[in-house]
Each structure stands twice: as structure tokens, then as C-alpha cells.
Amino acid sequence: MGDRDALRRPAGVRSVHLGDTKVSYVPDGAVRLRPRDLLPDTTGEVWEGHPEFLDESGSLVASIGGLLVENGDRALLIDAGFGPRSWPPAPDGPRGAIHGGALLDSLSALGRRPEEIEAVALTHLHSDHTGWAWHPAPGTDRPAFAHADYLVSAQEWARRDLAEAQEVAGLAPRVRTVTDGQEIFPGVRMRIAAGHSPGHAEYVITSGGQRLIAFGDALHSPIQVGHPAWSSAFDHDPVHSADHRRRLVAELTEPGTIGFGVHFADVVFGRVRQDGDRPAWLPLDA
Template sequence: MPNSLADQDERLRRPAELRSIWLGATKVSFVPDGAVQGRPSAWLPDSTDDFWAAHPQYLDDTGHLVASLGGLLVEHGDRALLIDTGFGPQALSADPGTPNGSIYGGGFLNSLAELGRSPEQIEAVAFSHLHPDHLGWAVHPAPGTGARAFAHADYLVTEPEWAQHAQPETDHTADEAIAALAPHVRTVTDGQHIFPGVQVRITAGHTEGHAEFVITGGGRRLIAFGDSMHSPIQADHPEWSCVYDHDPARSAGHRHRLIAELEEPDTIGFGIHFADVVFGHVRRDGQGPAWRPLDTTDAGHDQPQ
């Protein structure tokens, strides 16, 4: 049976594969780069060890949450937009002094090629925010070239996000990463349309200028909600903010509204850090977890559960 409960549990314990869906004439695809492990009670400080002991399906064999790293490719005709670019060609070992286990990137360009796109075909890269696990390949040299993969594309950043990071005295992101972005940055505003069927909305809470992207087509809409949620369990517990949210109360308030929105008809969510359940709906009907992943196929079609 496709998308059975056992299959869903298995998908919760592994990084996301390349997955695509269609919204009318627009194709949207998760572009895998790598993954990061999170210590569950450290990532979601309002959760408890007892909760995770009772919900082992969310944890890998080492007891960590599995979070995917990558980006979202939006294709309309011969045009292509990227939203976020993963972690880049690097890896870090688990650090007991942080909430994280191991983290690695590196697969993004191969994933993009598998989707039939080269970096030169990307007209713009839009960022949900400027944390390193979203900047990735926009600031790291492509292997064997010495050049950044998307250096020729426009980099779209919300005005408040850029204002926070472009100041010399801030330390949110390494100065060299901001310097690499700066020549290509074009700031965008709340409600702005940046690509056919793609609209920006600023949803502060994770960062001051954090952006979500609403993509519409074929009578459906997809909300690419960035780091508004880090784990599908937050669809059941919107009050649980991530340790990396700069304003946990504001983040939780927005998440309650977001989850209600994701329950609306013909609405799909995209969670970039979810495990192998990045596309889904929210159904709070008492019949299991609220996040209901789509059963996507390599052919680019999707089958709602």
C-alpha cells in the first residue's frame, strides 16, 4: 500500500529524496543537498525526553531528529527559480556543545542535474533567510571551478533580512558570506511577486526578515514555509518553537496561523527541513499525526493520502 503508516514512519527517519509535484503548469521539486541531526529535546526545548520515548518513529537509530537540507526548484516553462541552496560542499561532526548532531551537504548540484537543470539556467535564487544551511551553494565554490555555482543569478532577500545581516557589526553570518552575496542581492518586499505564480510573504519569528513563499497554479497553492517549522511534529505542537528561533513567542504565534492555513482545501505545505516528508497537508482529525505527507513519484506527479 503506497504511503502506508509503516512507510511514513520509515520516511520520518531518513533525509528527503528528490521529490516533485505539479501545480498546473508549474513544477516544484525538492533538491536534496544533505542532512543535519538534531537532539530532539534541544532542538525543541519545550518537548520532553518522555515525549520522544513515546514517539520513536521521529528519531533515527542514534536518537536524533533527521532534518533535510536542500532547496526548492520552481520551474515554469523554460524558466527556473531556486528557493534556498542547501548547506554546500562541507560537513561538520557532532558537537556536544550545540543542539546538533552531524551535518553535511554536497549533493545539491547532482540533484539539480538529475532534475535536468544546470546552475546557468537558474535566473534567480530566493532565500527564506540567511542562515548557513540555506546559503550553501550560493556562497561556496562549485567543485573544480573556484567559482560560485549561482554567482550569475540574482539573489533575492527580504529587505528586513538584508538589513539585519548587511550591517558590519552583526555576526549572524560570516562576513565573507555576506560579501559574496552582496554584489548580486536584490531586496524584495512583503507581497512581492518574484516569478510566475510565486509571492513572497515576510513571517518574522525565526529571523527578523524570514520569508515564506506562496506558489499557486492549477487551482492549488503550495506554501514553502522555510524554517517556520523544523519538524513535522510541530504540526501537532505549534507551541513548540525551535531553539534557533530568534523570537520563540512570535514564531509560535505564526505557526498556529500557518497550520490552520495548511488545513485549507487545495493547500500543500513544503517543509525544507522535514525528513523524507517534505510535501504534505495538515489534517487535525484525530486519525494520526497532523502532517500527512504526499506520496510523490519521480515522474513529478503526487498522490495525496
């Protein structure tokens, strides 16, 4: 991996062109994660052997944001960040300090206003993906995307009891459920990739003979690409999650396929290539 510091900092705005479609990472904030708590099957020796993944505090740095998909005048947002708020580190478990708040400024830097987003497609209902979809925008009493449809897999919405009640209540008036394989935007299809949550969704974007898989929280860190059996402590069903991750990693090795890892520090866009006896994440700008 070329720029090793990229694994220790949150991602900035990044864009990729797929034929007539432009996809851009829209930063909102970041979260620090305790690596052994996040990936319980790892050991201290694993992380001692991979110091490039850890910042000066020994934490994994995970980006938080969304993916802007533009086709002509139309625009779709996949995931809505954490919103304009911050939480201190949890006393135990994987999560360190987390903050959001930059997503609207990031959209503006990409030349888009919130009212131009026709739909917000959610990979799942965790708070670091739904923030701006329900949290009031600064200076208002309404969410920034209150005019848009919120697209959620039918399986995920059926188990909304597992999400934060306040957030679900904020989303409910705008939710439109979608089914496995459904096209939600030109060249964009939702598919179920359950394991991280009951109805976790991935979005497959196809244009210009290329394919991009926005795989949400099926992978939290590039280190999992070489070790797909390592499930996250946040996974609802770790066994199912690992099974899916093995298939996903294999799919990402296929020609013309790009991955988008929303939490992948400053290497959110990449391909999977063989590195010795294991697959590895190769950032697009490496």
C-alpha cells in the same frame, strides 16, 4: 503516517505539479538534531511516545536542500543548501553532524544546469540555506549560481549582521531585496514570516487552482504541526515564531493547500489534516 521509516531518513528528489508549474525538492545533504535541545519545551516522555521520529542514535534527521520551481523554460531555486562541506557534531546544543554537497547533482537529475536558474530566493541567511549561493563550486573560484540574482527579504538583509560575515560577503554582490507580497517569479510571492530570523520569508506558489507554501524554518519537524507552541532553539524570537506557526498550521488545513518543509526528513511535501484533537502532517505520498 504510512512509511514510518520516511521520518528517519533524508529526503530524495520529489516533485509535485501545480497546474503549469512543477516544484521539486532538490536534496543537498542532511543534519542530525538532538530533539530535546532543538525543541526545548519537549520532554523525554514526548520522544519516548514518538519513536518514529528518531533514528537509531536518538536523533531527528533533517533534510537540507532547496526547492526548484519551473514554469515553462524558466527556473527559480528557493534556498541553496549547505554547500560542499561537512561539520562534525557541535559539542552541545541542537546540532549534530551536518553535511551538504549533493545539490548540483540533484539539479542535474532534474534536468537543470546551474546557469538555467534565473534567481535564488532565500528564506533566510542561515548557513544551511545559503551554502551554494556563496561557496565556490568544486573546481572553480565562483559560486555555482554567480550569474543569478539572490533574492532576500528587505528585513532579513537589514539584519545581515546576525549572519556569518564570510557568507554575507559572498552573497552581497548579487543580492536584490524584495518586499512583503512581491511577486518574484510567475505565480510565486514572497511574504514575511518573521520569528525564526528577523526577516524570515515564506514563498507562496499558486497555479492550477492549488497553492503550495514553502515555509522555510517556520517548522523544523512534522511533530510541530500538532504542537505549534514548540519553538526551535534556533528561533530568533520564539514567541513570535510560535504565533506565526499557529496561523501557518491553520492555513495549511485549507482546501487546495500543500506545504513544503525543507527540513522534514523524507516527507517534505504534505497537507495538514485533523488527527483526533490535533492537526497532523500527511505526506503527499502517504
